Amino acid sequence: xxxxxxxxxxxxxxxxxxxxxxxxxxxxxxxxxxxxxxxxxxxxxxxxxxxxxxxxxxxxxxxxxxxxxxxxxxxxxxxxxxxxxxxxxxxxxxxxxxxxxxxxxxxxxxxxxxxxxxxxxxxxxxxx
Numbered sequence: 355x356x357x358x359x360x361x362x363x364x365x366x367x368x369x370x371x372x373x374x375x376x377x378x379x380x381x382x383x384x385x386x387x388x389x390x391x392x393x394x395x396x397x398x399x400x401x402x403x404x405x406x407x408x409x410x411x412x413x414x415x416x417x418x419x420x421x422x423x424x425x426x427x428x429x430x431x432x433x434x435x436x437x438x439x440x441x442x443x444x445x446x447x448x449x450x451x452x453x454x455x456x457x458x459x460x461x462x463x464x465x466x467x468x469x470x471x472x473x474x475x476x477x478x479x480x481x482x
Contacts, residue, residue, distance in 0.1 A: 407426035
């Protein structure tokens, strides 16, 4: 399969994943306006769906490469990057790499929060 076709397949999944992210987040915000349940919901849904697709494709041959790219890489990747993070973390646990797992999870959570703070600082500097 050529690279352009792969990118189109992933991009198509990403298009729908982004739309579903907004719809789900808005729905959850409408029901729980003061809680970040929209983000939690898309992260849980994306991680669950990514797990089905990844293991279904890699271990059980349930899905084709195109289906994997469309749903796991495109849709789930756009719906949430948490799905990739959760899958990578699970693989570390499954292989008994506890220290790597702990360092990876801590780095992802704390460094990304720090990055948000850094973005706030830069935006404040640009704004004057």
